[in-house]
Amino acid sequence: GAVVSQHPSRVICKSGTSVKIECRSLDFQATTMFWYRQFPKQSLMLMATSNEGSKATYEQGVEKDKFLINHASLTLSTLTVTSAHPEDSSFYICSAPSTGWNEKLFFGSGTQLSVL
């Protein structure tokens, strides 16, 4: 089945630095990818929709200048957390819809970001 690869799985960084997270669809093309954030023991909240060849669409309350999204190709989307602060520490998950109407969505393995 379709697979979505996400890297890194875990990252620890200092406050003020930037962190890039990659999300790749391995055996299918994804014109759209989704980025979610999950705080401990909470549900997943959609941050933004990444669109290949155009600007990302951000959900209300998500700072587009802080969370930069680039959908460089049909198989790669990146999320860059700029000038990270401790409150950005969270579990970030990407997902990509397959082309079939009856297919399940595919999620990356997630990235645990810890900002010191």
Place this chain on the structure above:
Amino acid sequence: ELKVEQNPLFLSMQEGKNYTIYCNYSTTSDRLYWYRQDPGKSLESLFVLLSNGAVKQEGRLMASLDTKARLSTLHITAAVHDLSATYFCAVEKKSSGDKLTFGTGTRLAVRP
């Protein structure tokens, strides 16, 4: 605005027992998903339900959908410890561009 609620939020059950997790959503939807999440891990797809009356089963888990009531259930039969995890339902509306709205999650602990 689409809202998705699950109950219970936390469920402690004994091995061998049956129980049901409920997922209510506020507006019409096109697809409803159930996912499992283990601590520190990403989501594992369990079921996708497309139409009213849909029922899917895999192992000890069975999911159903009632679109008129805007309700989906995840039924656990004869629970085993390996089923301990957090379960999320998620609702998708095509008109919103395939975006998912997740439920609050149900943390299931199966004890011996």
